Structures are given as C-alpha cells and as structure tokens.
Amino acid sequence: MVDPAQRSESSPLSRRTNVRRTGWAAVIGSVVEYYDFTLFGLAAAVVFGRLFFPQQDPAAATISSLLTFAIGYFGRPVGGLLFSHFGDRIGRKPMLITTLLLMGVATVGVGLLPTYDSIGVWAPVLLAVCRVLQGMGAGAEYVGSLVMLAESGNQRRAGLRVALPGMGVFAGIVIATAVFTLISTLPEDDLLSWGWRVPFLASAVTVGIALWIRSGIEETEEFTRIRSRGEVVRVPFVEALRTQWREVLLGYGILGPYLLFSSLTQVYLLSYLTTTMGLPASFGLLANLISSALAIGMVPLFGFLGDVVGRQRVWLAGCGVFVLFGALVFPLFATASEPVIVVTMVVGISIGLASLFAIQGALVIGLFAPQHRLSGVVLVREPAAALIAGPSPAFAAWLVATAGGATWPVAALFVGAAVIAGATVLLGRRRFTRDHSQDEARVTSSSR
Secondary structure, eight states: OOOHHHHHHHOHHHHHHHHHHHHHHHHHHHHHHHHHHHHHHHHHHHTHHHHHOTTSOHHHHHHHHHHHHHHHHHHHHHHHHHHHHHHHHTOHHHHHHHHHHHHHHHHHHHHHOOOHHHHTTHHHHHHHHHHHHHHHHHHHHHHHHHHHHHTSSOGGGHHHHHHHHHHHHHHHHHHHHHHHHHHTTSOHHHIIIIITHHHHHHHHHHHHHHHHHHHTSOOOHHHHHHHHTTOOOSSHHHHHHHHOHHHHHHHHHHHHHHHHHHHIIIIIHHHIIIIISOOOHHHHHHHHHHHHHHHHHHHHHHHHHHHHHOHHHHHHHHHHHHHHHHHHHHHHHTTOOHHHHHHHHHIIIIIIIHHHHHHHHHHHHTTSOGGGHHHHHHHHHHHHIIIIITTHHHHHHHHHHHTTTOOHHHHHHHHHHHHHHHHHHHHTHHHHHOOOHHHHHHHHHHHO
16 A cells, blocks of 8 residues: 555645645535534524424523524534544544535424424424434534644645634634525515525535535545554544543643633623623624624634744734733723724634634644544543533623622633633643654554
8 A cells, every 4th residue: 555645745736636625625514514503593593482382482482492502512522422433443534524414414404394383392303303413413523624634735734724614614604694694584474484494405505515525535644544554443532531631631721711712702792792781683793793704814814824933822822812802802892882892803703713713723633643633632622612612601691690790700701711721832832742653652552
C-alpha cells in the first residue's frame, strides 16, 4: 500500500483537490446542522405548540414544544459516542456521510409529519423521535468535520481549514432565521397548514448537495496511515480516557467557557433585550442576524491569523475581548441606544465569539492522538454542551433574579469564564503544541 504522504507528494494536484472538496463538504455539513438546529428551535417557539399540542393552553403548549427541542440534547452524546467510535475504527468519511444522512432524513421527516389533528398523540411522539435522531446525527457531525479537515492537507494551514466549518455554523443560523422570518409573514392559516413545512423540506436540497460532495472525498491521510499500520484501537473513547485524561480536562477548560459565551451572547442577551429592557423581539433578532452574518467572514480570518501568529495568541486575545465585553455589555445596553446595542452585539459575536470559535477546534483536536481523536473530542464537547450550553441562559436569568435585578453576577460570569479559558491555554500550552508520535505508540502498545 502506498503511504499517504508519498501519494500526496507524487500527486499534489489530487491532494489539493481533495482538501478543497473536504473543505466544501465540511462547510455545507455545518450549514445543514445549524440550519436544522435553528429552524427547529424557531418552529418550536412559534408554531409547534399549536400544531402538536393543541389540547393544552398556549403557555403549556409552548413549553411542551420547547421541551421537544431540548430532547435533541439527549440524543447528541449518544450519537456522538456511537458515531465517533466507528469514525475512529472504520474511518472518518463513512461516519460523516452517515451523520449527514441521519440529520437530513430527520429534518425532512419533521416537514412530512401529520399534526395532532390528524393522528392525535402520535404526532408529538413522532416529532420527539425526529428530534432525537436529529440530535444523534449532530452529535458527531461538527466534530467529524473538524477532524476530517485537521487530518487532510498541509498542517501549516490546519488552523484555517479547521475554522471553515465555523462559517457554515453562522451561515446556517442566518439562513434558517431569514427563511423562517420570511415564512412567518404568510397568513396564519397558510402558515399553520403548509407554510411551516417548506423550510424543513427544503433541507433535502442542501443535504443532497453535501452528500454528493462527501461521496467524492478521500479518507484522511492520518487515518489511512493508522489503518495501514494496524494501529486502530478497539474501544477508542476508553483509550482516550485512560491514556489522555489530562487532555480531556484541558478540553473542558477550552470548550466550557466557549460554549458559555455562545449561549449567553446568542440566547440570554436576546432574552434580556426583549424581556428586561422591553425592546421588540424583531430588534434583538436583527442584531443577532447582523452579528452572525459578519461572523461568517470573521471566522476564517481568525483561523488564518492563528496559523500566522499562533493559535494560543488569538485565543488569548479573544478571552481579552470577553473580559471587556463582560464588564461593559450591560452599561452599554443601559444607554438604550439601538446603534450602541447593535455594535456591542457585533463586538461580542463577530469578534469575541468568532475568534474563539475559529481557534477552539484546532486547539482541542490537537490534544488527542489520532487513534481516538474523534472520541476524545466528543467526550469533551457533548457533555460540555449538555451541562453548560443548555442551562447557562436559565442560570444567568436566575443569577439576575437572585441579585434583585442587578446584572453584575452575569458580568462576573463572563469575566470569570474568560480567565479560566485563558489560564487553561497558558497552563497547558505544551500539550496544545506537542507531537503525538509518543502518544500513538503508547496507545497502540496498550491496546494490543
């Protein structure tokens, strides 16, 4: 068998083409994942209560539909561990195709579901099943894209490549919000009868394009080398915990604060603007849309800067942004000036969050040996998402209520998380940059 490195040197054009296709596949896959994620959340908040829980009063119906949205988080760690296991054993490419197909089928399935008026209680049951399947596919989709890009092509530009799925994340959020906002302008009868289905069914087009692109890419060079040497391990996530538990803890120090920032800036602050300050919901959505649209371009820029000046420096700069953001966001909101609020959100999302988003993938992926890289990253990301990203908006609201309406506890949360994220990189800087050849040898010998 030809060594992947030798094959790459003998056919640089083929390698370059494969890297480019892999990049497109990762970006479109992220668009699909976060389009589906955002779309379900918007539909749960606006129409699912009346369609699938009409027997309840409006408030209870809304809560029930939002709980259906939350069920997806239970599917994420299950799907993440399952698909990352096979991704570390069989290959990155087949796992990515499977997760994308599962998400696509689940999302289109939502658009085809009969409502409560047609089949009664089975309607919300089927909605929950589709949401769980959606979450299972998403549990390894984004991580798989990151690993696929990190293990393909020139390692000197790995930071830029790994940042590319971040473009898809923000693009998916923007597209879903724009599409659902447009659909929501339909007359109510049309919206509730057929209009709400259109965005879900339209996902089939993007999924089809992504599947076509992914079917044409090659397996990553690192996994091909591991498989050719017979170094695939039996239970990757066990090996990750046993041989690199320190790296798992460092990963929590990276992804925990990042996920906290993401939930607070994109969810809690939107709620604060509408419920506490009394601004129209449309204004908050517009501020989020502007910030997310700008972040589409900023994420690859920060990924490129990470390759040029160092990922740890860009990460520390992003942490510095959130120290200032946490200290100033509420005083700036208090001005009640709409331009000031929009600029504040742009700084938080398009600069602070985008810079951390661009770097976090490369930092965490670099912690783990390739034999269990997918499983290692999933072990960090999915529990952190369930324990931090999900509850943090409600926790922030509870802090403000407990403090009698004062916002300093949330400001302290921003600043404290930024300090933790910065300290993690500084204390673990050698582990974020080391060669994994010794890890590979240790993992391989211990698994035999």
